[in-house]
Amino acid sequence: MKTTARLESALKKLYTAFHNNTLNPECCRQCAVGNILNNMDFWKHLSDSHGDLALNYVGKIHETLGRKFNGYAPSELLKIEHIFLNACGYKLPLHYRNEKPKNPTDKDVLFNGLTAVITYLCELDEVANVMDYTKLLEIENGTPKYALS
Incomplete structure (x- = not known):
């Protein structure tokens, strides 16, 4: 399957973080975007609340100037x-009073997040979708329709 350079890079970083237990939704350096951006947390200044989709003044300036961070626009990073x-x-948005998982670093919780991302x-x-495995299960005339490469 052909992918873009930014997608390939993001997938490698997320895969590595998941398996090295360095993926943490509550840490700006170890969340999905933090890992995509090489464990940097500067991106948190693009909005006023963690998990919010609205760009703040700083985010809007970067977006207007067409800035990309590891290939992603500020609005794309917030959406991720x-x-x-x-x-x-x-x-x-993330707040200590809002509902959250009991164990945020549980592999099942993180897997659900990664699948969506x-x-x-x-x-x-x-x-x-590189996570779509349904083609592997398709059968035609009693044999697998697609072969593994």
Whole structure:
């Protein structure tokens, strides 16, 4: 499957973080966007609340200037994080009073978040979802329709 450079890079970073236990939804350096941006937290200054989709003044300036961070616009980064936190079970925007998962670093919780993020990243780059395994199960005339490559 052909992917874009930014998608490939993001997938590698997220996969590595998931398996190295360095994916944490409550840490700006270790969340989905933090990992995509090489464990940097500067992106948190693009909005006023963690998990919010609205760009603040700083975010709007970067967006207007056409700035990209590891290939992603500020609004795309906020959407990635919003999707990740939402799929992990957080009520957004992130706030200590809002609902959250009992164990935010549980592999099942993180897997749900990653699955949602990867689906969105593939949509952004107009690439078939790399997590879609349904083609592997399709059968035609009693044999698998597609072979593993």
